[in-house]
Amino acid sequence: MRSALHRAISGIRWYVRELTDESSYDRHIAHIREDHPAALIPTRREFERMRTDRRDKDPRQGFRCC
Template sequence: MRSALLRALRGVRWYVRELTDESAYDRYVAHVRKEHPQAPVPSRRDFERMRTERQEADPRQGFRCC
């Protein structure tokens, strides 16, 4: 019973992280370490800044509300 509950909670946590794109940094770090092992891994703050700048520069993203 307890293992089923823990498995369900892990599933919910995974789903929420994917839905909110909270796991994007983790995926990016895994990609950089695998594909470019010599490259420095940016901090989460730098990653979020790069991601925001890329989104704002893309005309398909439309305007930013906030």
Template sequence: MPSAVSRVIRALRWVRWYLRELTDESAYDRYRAHLRARHPGAAVPTRREFERLRAERQRKDPRQGFRCC
């Protein structure tokens, strides 16, 4: 049976994961994993470059990420 401390730690980890997904904080981590898996020779942009590119794409198309089809 897990101790109370391990249950609290597990709950806090879940909350952290949930908040990162909710705020899209994990997008860079997913993008890096995608590049490494699908394009192993490609240069991985820094976090700052990734955020700049993402903001630029959103400015060009404000509907990005909210399409139904």
């Protein structure tokens, strides 16, 4: 019973992280470590700033009304 509950909670956590794109930083870090091992790893704040700047520069990257 306990393992089934743990699996259910883990599944819900994974789904919410994917839905809110919270896991994008983790995927980015995994990509850097695998493909560019000598590159510096950005902090979470630096990553979010780069992502926001990229989204603001390219009108195809999501819709912003304001």
